[in-house]
Structure formats: structure tokens, C-alpha cells
Amino acid sequence: MEQNTAPYREHNRTSLTKEKLKQGFLDNLYFIQGKFPTLASRNDYYLALAYTIRDRMLHRWISTATNYYESGARTVCYLSAEFLMGPHLGNNLVNMGIFGMVKEVVEELGLNFEELLAQEEEPGLGNGGLGRLAACFIDSLATLEIPALGYGIRYEFGIFEQTIVDGWQMEKTDKWLRNGNPWEVPRPEWAQEVRLGGHTEQYTDENGRLRVRWVPAKIVLGIPYDTPILGYRTNTANTLRLWKSEAPESFDFEVFNRGDYYGAVDQKVTSENISKVLYPNDEQLSGKQLRLEQQYFFVSCSLRDMLRVLAIQNIPLSRFHEKFAVQLNDTHPAIAVAELMRLLLDEYLVDWDDAWEITQRTFAYTNHTLLPEALEQWPLPLFASVLPRHLEIIFEINSRFLDEVRIKFLGDEARLARLSLINEGGERYVRMAHLACVGSHAINGVAELHSELLKQDVLKDFYELWPEKFRNKTNGVTPRRWMILSNPSLASLVSDRIGNGWVRDLEQLRQLEPMADDADFRKEWWDVKRANKVAFAQYIFKRTGILVDPESMFDFQVKRIHEYKRQHLNVLHIISLYRRLKENPNLEVPPRTFLFGGKAAPGYHTAKRMIKLITSVGEVINRDPDIRDRIKVVFVPNFNVTTGQKIYPAADLSEQISTAGKEASGTGNMKFSMNGALTIGTLDGANVEIREEVGAENFFLFGLTADEVYALRASGYHPYDYYNTNPHLKDVIDLLRGGSFSRGDADLFRGLTDGLLHHDPYLLFADFQSYVDCQEEVSRAYLDRDHWTRMSILNAVRSGKFSSDRSIRQYCEDIWKAEPVPITLLGQNEEPT
Ligand code: F58
The missing domain is CATH 3.40.50.2000 (Glycogen Phosphorylase B;)
Incomplete structure (x- = not known):
């Protein structure tokens, strides 16, 4: 059959004018969903919008397949x-460059754009x-x-x-x-x-x-x-x-x-x-x-x-x-x-x-x-x-x-x-x-x-x-989803200063380095983070009923729950801080919200108990009238891509605390850093390279190295000795063992504490003191807002290496030997009829 695709270009279903988008949307609601606005549900509207966008993707898709076939x-x-x-919806709008226009179209139709985006499973x-x-x-x-x-x-x-x-x-x-x-x-x-x-x-x-x-x-x-x-x-x-x-x-x-x-x-x-x-x-x-x-x-x-x-x-x-x-x-x-x-x-x-x-x-x-x-x-x-x-x-x-x-x-x-x-x-x-x-x-x-x-x-x-x-x-990770889509205010702050070349070439963010010394820019940067935190605080309240203060430091550990990732080390520090605050209410530490998220494999009982540990410690601390305005503990349910998009932009601190030599790379660490969170972490996986890129002075390092972990194990590791010689660690473990966080049920966390005392395969005890000391450094640093913001800016603008575009270029050159094939849209040279 003769191929003439030109007519499709300015078609009701493909054109990108606002009027044609509206027309396409209403057509899809009618002809695909079989609904009229009076009876349409939110899902009908979402689907009508999704089909309207998909219609506009098809010409590229068909053209791409044809180009590949011919080449x-x-x-x-x-x-x-x-x-x-x-x-997919938001991401496709970003990649087509029509996010703003479609938002306007939807709003002009009297619908809530955010609600429609949120409708997608x-x-x-x-x-x-x-x-x-x-x-x-x-x-x-x-x-x-x-x-x-x-x-x-x-x-x-x-x-x-x-x-x-x-x-x-x-x-x-x-x-x-x-x-x-x-x-x-x-x-x-x-x-x-x-x-x-x-x-x-x-x-x-x-x-x-x-x-x-x-x-x-x-x-x-x-x-x-x-x-x-x-x-x-x-x-x-x-x-x-x-x-x-x-x-x-x-x-x-x-x-x-x-x-x-x-x-x-x-x-x-x-x-x-x-x-x-x-x-x-x-x-x-x-x-x-x-x-x-x-x-x-x-x-x-x-x-x-x-x-x-x-x-x-x-x-x-x-x-x-x-x-x-x-x-x-x-x-x-x-x-x-x-x-x-x-x-x-x-x-x-x-x-x-x-x-x-x-x-x-x-x-x-x-x-x-x-x-x-x-x-x-x-x-x-x-x-x-x-x-x-x-x-x-x-x-x-x-x-x-x-x-x-x-x-x-x-x-x-x-x-x-x-x-x-x-x-x-x-x-x-x-x-x-x-x-x-x-x-x-x-x-x-x-x-x-x-x-x-x-x-x-x-x-x-x-x-x-x-x-x-x-x-x-x-x-690497894609800056399209993990910056533009999830953190639009940060993205426009950046684009206002250096244009938008950075979206395809993330190293360009480095042009912003001098801005870390500009007080006005720092204020704008802080305001963006603060607004993201306010939005996230509202989300937490809706999902968990817990009120958190957006002025507090938002300290996140989100990833699958696993012993080697050491969410329980984070909890040991929280208990230790709680104890110190109870003992000495004058302790000068900034308010902090400790947030966790992640799923445990359904058959992994220890991981499930680690979730119960987090929520139990949270319950005690969040109820304690002396403490609850100073620290809070929140478990954000159902961590996934959608919740991740809200989390990374709202983070001040990123916890990357796996036992050195266990985390292959990590990619959440990159998403946090790109969005201006500082990392507290071990020399593990890609943390090593993140620290190299952002500068050691902008990274909170603690813990044994992979070589030291290996040597310690080889020489015989005895966690009990750490418990016996570190009174601070002993107090923390004893509180858990005594039932302070389990309404007196001394059995609830016995498996966890005994496991640590006698085996501790991931060396929590060996790293405990170093972690606690490092957390003190974090707290001190957060008290100096100007300096913190400087570090936050430098983290983001020096994260160019961690774009997945860089990873893919390297795979293409070194392993796949694959070259770009730019796509000519079908009918590009034909006149629309
Ligand atoms: C992860 N592996 C690594 N496996 O743990 C992480 O360090 C790395 O950044 C990431 O890969 C990407 O390279 C991981 O996610 C799985 O989920 C498998 C799923 C199927 C069963 C076995 C684990």
C-alpha cells in the first residue's frame, strides 16, 4: 500500500495545539471511554488524557520503527x-516537552491535573x-x-x-x-x-x-x-x-x-x-x-x-x-x-x-x-x-x-x-x-x-x-524522571540560570558551582527545598496521621529492607539520641525527622521485624511530650516510584549506611544527591564515587572500609566485646532488650538483639560509634543553614556523573558498539493534505 503519512501530522489526534488537544481529549472520552463529562469518573478522565497523549506519541513510534527497519x-x-x-503519563509529557501546555488544557477543562496524574497505577x-x-x-x-x-x-x-x-x-x-x-x-x-x-x-x-x-x-x-x-x-x-x-x-x-x-x-x-x-x-x-x-x-x-x-x-x-x-x-x-x-x-x-x-x-x-x-x-x-x-x-x-x-x-x-x-x-x-x-x-x-x-x-x-x-x-539514573518530573521547582531554578542543556548533559550543572557563594541563590535554593518539605509533610499527615515539622531536618532511609542495608543501625542511633535528649534536655541538636520507607520480602522474617522495630521506636518517641517536638520517626508506607518522586526532592539527609563491600552500587543515593540532599554513608558501592564527585568536605563519611571489614572478619569478630566496652551501645541494646520500645514485651526484639550480640554478620556494632559520631557532625552542620545550603547546592551540581545517559554512553562505546540513529519523522518532507 502507498505510504502517505502526511495527513496524520495535523490530525485532531496528533496535533499539539491546545484546541486540538482539547478536542482529542473529549473525543477519547466519548469514543474510547464511552462517557460524557457528566457521568465520567476520574479514571475515565485519566484514560481519556492518557490516550490523547498516546495518540501523539504514535507518529514517532511508527516513524522510529520504520527508520530502524530501513537502516x-x-x-x-x-x-x-x-x-x-x-x-508513564507525566514522564511522557516531560519528554515531549508539553507538560505545561497539557496542564493548562486540563485546567481549562475544569479538571485537576495533579489528580489525573495521581490516578495512574x-x-x-x-x-x-x-x-x-x-x-x-x-x-x-x-x-x-x-x-x-x-x-x-x-x-x-x-x-x-x-x-x-x-x-x-x-x-x-x-x-x-x-x-x-x-x-x-x-x-x-x-x-x-x-x-x-x-x-x-x-x-x-x-x-x-x-x-x-x-x-x-x-x-x-x-x-x-x-x-x-x-x-x-x-x-x-x-x-x-x-x-x-x-x-x-x-x-x-x-x-x-x-x-x-x-x-x-x-x-x-x-x-x-x-x-x-x-x-x-x-x-x-x-x-x-x-x-x-x-x-x-x-x-x-x-x-x-x-x-x-x-x-x-x-x-x-x-x-x-x-x-x-x-x-x-x-x-x-x-x-x-x-x-x-x-x-x-x-x-x-x-x-x-x-x-x-x-x-x-x-x-x-x-x-x-x-x-x-x-x-x-x-x-x-x-x-x-x-x-x-x-x-x-x-x-x-x-x-x-x-x-x-x-x-x-x-x-x-x-x-x-x-x-x-x-x-x-x-x-x-x-x-x-x-x-x-x-x-x-x-x-x-x-x-x-x-x-x-x-x-x-x-x-x-x-x-x-x-x-x-x-x-x-x-x-546512573535519569534526570528526566528524578529531577524535572519530580522536582519541577528545582529544575526551573536551575534552568533560569543556565538554560536547559543540563537535562541531556547533566555535567552542565557544574556551571552553577559559583552560585553556591551567592546568598540570594542560596535563599532560593533553601526555599525550594522548604516548599518540597511542606508538601511532603502534608502527604505524611494524610497517609499516617503524623504531624511533622518542615523546619526539622528530613533524614531519609528509603530502600528495600535488608540486614546488609542496616536500617537497624539507623534505629540504634535514633535510640541513642533519644536517650541523650532525655538525659540532657539542653543538648543542642536541630530538630530532626527520621523517615524510613521500603518493602520487606514477604518471607524474610528478620526484615519484617526490622519494620516493626522502626514503627515501635517511632510510637514511643512520637508520643513522648519531652521529645516529640525535637525528633520524630516516621515509616512511610508503600515506598515505590510514585512515593520516591515525592521523597527525593524533600530530603535534607540521605542514609547510605550499608556494610562496606555489600551494596553493589545503590541508585537512590544518586537521586538524593541530585536533589540536594547530603549523604551520610560508608565507603560502599557508588557512595565512593559520589564522595569523589561532590568533595569529601560535602559528604559525611563513617565506618569501616571494605578491606577493614574483610580483615576484621578474618581476625575474628566478637560483637559482644563492643557491647561490653561501649557503655553507650550497651545502654541502647539494653533498652531494647528490656522492652522499652515494645510495651514491656522483652521478647519482641530478642531475636534481633541476640542476633547482633552473638553474630552481627553486618557489623553494626563495629560501626556503631563511628556512625553516632558522624551523626553528631551532621547535626552540627545543619545548625549552620548557610553552610548546609552551600553543601546541598554542591551536591546537586556535582552529580552530573550519575546521569544514566553517561552510563549508557559507556555501555554503547565499550560493550554494545551501538551508534545513534536519529529519527526522521514520516511525512516530514511531504505537505499535509
Ligand atoms: C541492586 N540489586 C543492588 N536486585 O542491590 C544495588 O546495589 C544496585 O544499585 C542495583 O541492583 C542496580 O544495579 C537488586 O535490586 C534485585 O532486586 C533482585 C531481584 C530478583 C531477585 C534477586 C534480587
Whole structure:
């Protein structure tokens, strides 16, 4: 068919004049929602607005796909089991540069714009940092005009919603799709079949070659749902392609004809289960069959989708790795190594050596954790029952790989056992990190320290084998969502002084450094922070009924609840400060509000008790008439992208207090710093680089270094000694043990305190005094408002390195070898008719 797209440009549904936007909005309310303003609900209005914006994204999306098709450009495929996107509407308005105009349009229609934005249920398809990183990365890929697809799973239930009942976390399922999702377009015509289970058979092909056939026990369909991802003020609209599982047929007719109606429906139900729910674990592996099925499901669909694209572009299979750069976001998609091999060997009949070369040149692997318990391993029997053919291929990869190791390290049997893809100690497991390392040409950590520690510890043997594969790619976050959208007043203060080039080139913020010495600018800066705090105080009151003083220092620790992140160290300091204030009411400390937020994995009992600890300490302190105007403790429920957008702009202090050597990078630390919060932190993850960038004098450092942690453990760590020799620490622990924060119930926190006294695996006691001293320094610094504001400004304007644009540029240059493809809009040169 003749392509003439010019008429679409000035169409009611695409034009960007205010009148046409209004017309489009009312049309969508009528024709899509089937409503008239008198009967429309808030959700109807939200959907009508969302469709009005989506209509205006389609031309870029279609143009982008056409440009990519015609250029045949190299494409980055980011494979991730999680994409923690956050709400789309506001972000799309920012990236299209029409936020202000649309706000006016909505208000002229007599509607509340903020309310409509708040109506969107965020797609919470991720647990924490890893999933959110994937979201920032696809934003940057589009902004940098890199041909890219994000591939993942369209979970029906995302990360659970957290409520707090009697101080404890309660989980509610996240039904994010219940009101419809206007941003996605299903593409059933590109569905893929995925096999599972069964067995393998050998057969001889027509050339007399022995081959293997996989006879699966079941087949499920993967249906792609596409969401456009806009670049910031570019024509690029890339795609996030999430797979939903379905049964190939609604009914198994053979079973149905036998009269077993329920049995026939059963297959449909089990097929749909695969993409039903996101596993809510963070930093903890869960050896569940369904999780392996999820991983294989989305990986297989995605690779087959790439093969489909290769075929329609007429690119020979031998050039697969030239067309696609596939990034494995942790080991969750690592089965892709075996699946691409299987597809090439069994379905396309490629020789092993050629298939292996294509595979290795295609994949690169990012590691996100140093915690040994988080490294994925699958028990062999489970693996064999789900993916029998892949297990055979993995054995073959392993046998060839170990031969290579034998040559390089002659006679080193221990090394072979350590490197093997199969863990043979006791129960046998497939080690997914090893599969990822062997099958990739590049391996990277997510902060400098983390990448170093990978080489020294977790992946040491691989480093010694292939030092050239190892890289560092320090994480970053997108300033579009985390500054412009969430902190518009700060963004306009900045743009008023230096224009808006910084939004695409965050290093430009440094032009503002001299302004830290300008008293007027400092006042404006402080006023912006103060207004954000007032807004957040109102939000807290609405959500928790707790009144907090916006004059007080807002001290935040928001992140998943985990022992290594040490929320309980923060609590020990709060108790210590509380005690000192009770003893000496004249103590000169600024009023402080300690705020926490984060979810605990539902099965992680210690983490859940840490939440109860925070809320219990809060209950006592917030009720104490002597103290409650000086310090407050608040647990902000249901920390997610939406609440994060309110939190970072309102923060004075950012708590990044993990045990050194445990946090791979952290990305919340970057969001806080960008928004002018100061950090109190250990030399862990990206804190090290944040401190380097903002200057040691603008960062509150405490605690042992990773080397010291290692040495202390090696020499024998005895937490009890710290308790016995530090009376201050002893008082704090004894208050907890005596039941002062649990209405006399001495048992409530016994597990926690005993755990610390006898094991303390994350060295809270070793770092306690250093932390308390450092907090005193923080308090003193806050009393000098001018100086504090100076430091706040310098933190923000020196955070340019932590834009995900910088991370993505480095991935493109060093790993993906991907180049920008600027998009020409279709019909650009044609006259509208
Ligand atoms: C996080 N990992 C790291 N894992 O902890 C954090 O330091 C880093 O900044 C971030 O990745 C991005 O690189 C993380 O969030 C998970 O949530 C996994 C989800 C699936 C199960 C295992 C943990």
C-alpha cells in the first residue's frame, strides 16, 4: 500500500495545539471511554488524557520503527526480568516537552491535573534497584537515539502493595491492570511458542548426522505487549516489549471431548500462571520451578523475536551478533546463553563452533550483587525437568569450557571445581552466573568498588581466566524522571540560570558551582527545598496521621529492607539520641525527622521485624511530650516510584549506611544527591564515587572500609566485646532488650538483639560509634543553614556523573558498539493534505 503519512501530522489526534488537544481529549472520552463529562469518573478522565497523549506519541513510534527497519541498524536488546517503570503519563509529557501546555488544557477543562496524574497505577514490575535501573536505562537509550528494545515479563501482579497494620508490614496484591493500561499495545501477530518439560531424543538427519530433538511436555504462547518509550525531546520512541503467557488454545479438545471440561481449562490456567506474578524477593534466590519457567519463557520469546526480525530484514543468521547486542541484566535471563545455542544447533542446524561464536559475541552480562546467597543456582533435577535439552547443552558447554581451563591451569583440579558450571558439592546445581560469564564477551559490575570486588572475590577465577572480559559501568539514573518530573521547582531554578542543556548533559550543572557563594541563590535554593518539605509533610499527615515539622531536618532511609542495608543501625542511633535528649534536655541538636520507607520480602522474617522495630521506636518517641517536638520517626508506607518522586526532592539527609563491600552500587543515593540532599554513608558501592564527585568536605563519611571489614572478619569478630566496652551501645541494646520500645514485651526484639550480640554478620556494632559520631557532625552542620545550603547546592551540581545517559554512553562505546540513529519523522518532507 502507498505510504502517505502526511495527513496524520495535523490530525485532531496528533496535533499539539491546545484546541486540538482539547478536542482529542473529549473525543477519547466519548469514543474510547464511552462517557460524557457528566457521568465520567476520574479514571475515565485519566484514560481519556492518557490516550490523547498516546495518540501523539504514535507518529514517532511508527516513524522510529520504520527508520530502524530501513537502516538495519545494530540494536541493543536489554533483557531484564524486571522493569520498574513508574507512572508513564507525566514522564511522557516531560519528554515531549508539553507538560505545561497539557496542564493548562486540563485546567481549562475544569479538571485537576495533579489528580489525573495521581490516578495512574504505577507498573511496579520490579523489586528495587535492579528493575528501576532497567527503566532508567531504556529512558536514556531513547534519549540518546540508540535503537533499543527492552524485553521482559508482563506480570499481571507487580510488586505487592505494602500497608502497615499495628506496626507490621501487610501485603496486598498489586492489581495494576484492573483499570486498563492505555500505554500498551498487544501484538498477538508476533506471538511466540515456548516449550517446557518433556524429554529429548536422538535422530539421524537426511545427511546421516546425529541430531537431538526436544519433545516438550507442554507449549505455552507468549504474547508481546509493546509500550512506547520516548526520548527526551527527540523523535525517538523505542519499545518496551513485555511477554504475557497464554495457553495455545483455550481448550484442550482431546480432553474436552472426553468430557473433562475442568481438565481442559486446567491447561489454560497453568499456562497463564507463568506471567502471573513477580517474585517479591530481593537479594535472595528462590529455587522455585515457576521462576525458572518465567525466566526461560521471556528469554525464549525474546530470542525468537530477534530471529523473526533478522528474517524480515533478510540478514543472514551468521550475522546475528552484528545485528543484536544483548545485555543480560543479572543472571535472571542467563538461560539465554543455552537457548540461543539450542535454537542455532537444533532449529537452524548451525555447527557447534559457529553457534558458540555467535552466542559469545551476542551476550554481555551485568552483575548486581556481591551477596553469595543471591547468586542463582538451580538444582539439577528441577532444571532437567523444565529444560532437559538445555541441561544437555550446558553440560557440553561446560565440558568444552573445562578443557580450556585445564590447558591454561594445568593440574589445578580445585580451580576446575570452582569454575565449573555445575556445583558438585553435595546436591548438584547449575550456576547461572557461571553460565553468564562463559557465554558473554563482557562482564561488568555497577560501581567501581563493586567491579573491583567482583575481580577479587565473587568472580575471581573468571577474572584470572579472562581479565579482558571485565569492565566497570557505574550506574546512573535519569534526570528526566528524578529531577524535572519530580522536582519541577528545582529544575526551573536551575534552568533560569543556565538554560536547559543540563537535562541531556547533566555535567552542565557544574556551571552553577559559583552560585553556591551567592546568598540570594542560596535563599532560593533553601526555599525550594522548604516548599518540597511542606508538601511532603502534608502527604505524611494524610497517609499516617503524623504531624511533622518542615523546619526539622528530613533524614531519609528509603530502600528495600535488608540486614546488609542496616536500617537497624539507623534505629540504634535514633535510640541513642533519644536517650541523650532525655538525659540532657539542653543538648543542642536541630530538630530532626527520621523517615524510613521500603518493602520487606514477604518471607524474610528478620526484615519484617526490622519494620516493626522502626514503627515501635517511632510510637514511643512520637508520643513522648519531652521529645516529640525535637525528633520524630516516621515509616512511610508503600515506598515505590510514585512515593520516591515525592521523597527525593524533600530530603535534607540521605542514609547510605550499608556494610562496606555489600551494596553493589545503590541508585537512590544518586537521586538524593541530585536533589540536594547530603549523604551520610560508608565507603560502599557508588557512595565512593559520589564522595569523589561532590568533595569529601560535602559528604559525611563513617565506618569501616571494605578491606577493614574483610580483615576484621578474618581476625575474628566478637560483637559482644563492643557491647561490653561501649557503655553507650550497651545502654541502647539494653533498652531494647528490656522492652522499652515494645510495651514491656522483652521478647519482641530478642531475636534481633541476640542476633547482633552473638553474630552481627553486618557489623553494626563495629560501626556503631563511628556512625553516632558522624551523626553528631551532621547535626552540627545543619545548625549552620548557610553552610548546609552551600553543601546541598554542591551536591546537586556535582552529580552530573550519575546521569544514566553517561552510563549508557559507556555501555554503547565499550560493550554494545551501538551508534545513534536519529529519527526522521514520516511525512516530514511531504505537505499535509
Ligand atoms: C541492586 N540489586 C543492588 N536486585 O542491590 C544495588 O546495589 C544496585 O544499585 C542495583 O541492583 C542496580 O544495579 C537488586 O535490586 C534485585 O532486586 C533482585 C531481584 C530478583 C531477585 C534477586 C534480587
